[in-house]
Amino acid sequence: MxxxxxxxxxxxxxxxxxxxxxxxxxxxxxxxxxxxxxxxxxxxxxxxxxxxxxxxxxxxxxxxVTDAVFHGQSRAVCGAGACWAFVTDRIDMFLYGRYPAPERWRVKLAGLVLATFVIAAAWPRNPRQPLCILLLVTLCPLIASTLLLGGVFGLPFVPTDQWGGLSLNILLTYATIVIALPLGIILALGRRSSLPAISWLCTGFIELLRGVPLLAVLFMAMVMLPMFLPEGTGFDRLLRAIVGLSLFVAAYLAEIVRAGVQGIDKGQYEASASLGLSYWNAHRLIVLPQAFRLTVPGIVNTVIDLFKDTTLVSIIGLFDLLGIIGQALKDPNWLGLGREGYVFAAIVFFICCYAMSLYSRSIERRIAQARH
CATH class of the missing domain: 1.10.287 (Helix Hairpins)
Known part of the structure; x- marks a missing residue:
């Protein structure tokens, strides 16, 4: 062949x-x-x-997607599908609230500064991670508040009642955690104190705040907090909300940290005592770092809940993302498009919360690998 x-x-x-x-x-x-x-x-x-x-x-x-409309200036362009033209037309308001348009670059720059500090503090291979964490809670708030408020360095002053949108939700979450986490650590250690007066005081504070709805705490911050100030002293509405949120979240973080501290073996305390470390140095160098490894899921879960709970400030007159959407729906050009607005808000919150959840899982995996 x-x-x-x-x-x-x-x-x-x-x-x-x-x-x-x-x-x-x-x-x-x-x-x-x-x-x-x-x-x-x-x-x-x-x-x-x-x-x-x-x-x-x-x-x-x-x-x-298929039948949706993505561009337009009124609901006249809408059809059978979702009218995303409402979102695209109002996207700047959803992000920045009523912050003056010529000054919105300051919000973007403040967000960039915050993101830079957060990434530097969260990067596990950063040799100066402790310093970056310290700057995140000290220098970063100073820079961000200076940019947003203005009134110095030639920046026009922008009152807080013009802040809003998604940037306000992020700001409230960040400011609350910066205040609540150190306060929660102090409350957790105070509750475990051998001095009865300190232990009872911290226990009473924690149980009181955990037994009251957050909305009630916010209303108390709006109404009762100014009563403790000298007559005629003004107290910004945004600061009242931050104080109320911080006290509320600190009570929950205190219990999370206390659970982590109680999970540390007693041998660690004995080892620190044998090294001659004081109470505060033993907790700062030995106990709390190990406790935080045990409480990462609980702390991140609290941050996620806080980020979602910041939407409650719309009830007390602050226009976060949901508050701004409610205001935009009153525009005659966009009446009746609540579904699109709230679906957009749901997607934004889901993305942010899921990203935090993924970061929490990565931390847990690194901790598990370090143990083995």
């Missing part, structure tokens, strides 16, 4: 799949059988979930 006759026969021989492809297919099949169809009940739940997604996802996708 000639070589020309053998060529078609050789070409007709099917190629066997590569070992890598076979291995990947086997892994996928094993995963599906184990996780989705491991039992009759699991298989039934999987099929019902798939059927539910088939029914719900296509119309939701059409409303969100």
């Amino acid at each position: 000639s070589s020309t006759d053998a060529a078609p026969v050789a070409a007709a021989v099917p190629r066997e799949p590569s070992p890598q492809l076979v291995s990947a297919t086997a892994i996928i099949r094993r995963w599906v059988q184990t996780n989705l169809f491991g039992s009759m009940r699991a298989g039934l739940v999987t099929l019902l979930t798939v059927a539910l997604l088939v029914v719900l996802v296509p119309p939701l996708f059409r409303w969100l």
Whole structure:
């Protein structure tokens, strides 16, 4: 047989799949059988979930994307789908509130400064991480408040009643944590104090704040806090909200930190005593660093809850993201588009909270690897 006759026969021989492809297919099949169809009940739940997604996802996708309108200056351009033109037309207000448009570069710069300090403090390989954390809670608030308020260095003064939008939610979260975390540590240590007066005082404060709704604390900060100041003394509404949020969150952080401190082995205290360390140095150098490793999930969860709870300030007259959306819906050009506005807010909050959750998981993985 000639070589020309053998060529078609050789070409007709099917190629066997590569070992890598076979291995990947086997892994996928094993995963599906184990996780989705491991039992009759699991298989039934999987099929019902798939059927539910088939029914719900296509119309939701059409409303969100396919039939949606993304540009326009009034609801006259809207159709059967989502009218994202409302969001794009008001996006600056959603981000910056009523902050003067020519000065919004200051909000962007303050956000950039905050992001820089946060990244430097959170980067695990940063050799100067303790210094960056210290600057995050000392120098960064000074720079941000100077940029936002103005009145110095030729910057026009912008009162806090013009601050708003998503930037206000971020500002409230950051300022509250900067105040509440040190206060929570002090309360946690005070509750464990051997002095009854200090222990009872800290315990009473923690239990009182944890037993009162946050909204009640905010109203108390608005109404009662000025009563403790000299007559005629003004107290900014935003500062009142920060004080109320800080006291409330500090009570929860105190219990989280106390649980972490109690989880430290007594041998650590004995070792610190044998080294001649004082009470504060033992906690600063030995106890609290180990306690924070145990309490990372609880602290991050509290920060996530705080970020979502900052939306309550709209009830006391501060226009955060939800408050600004409510104000924008009163515009005659955009009446009746609450769904789009609140869906946008939900997406923004989900992205921010999920990012914090992912960072928390990465910290937990690094701590677990360090232990092994």
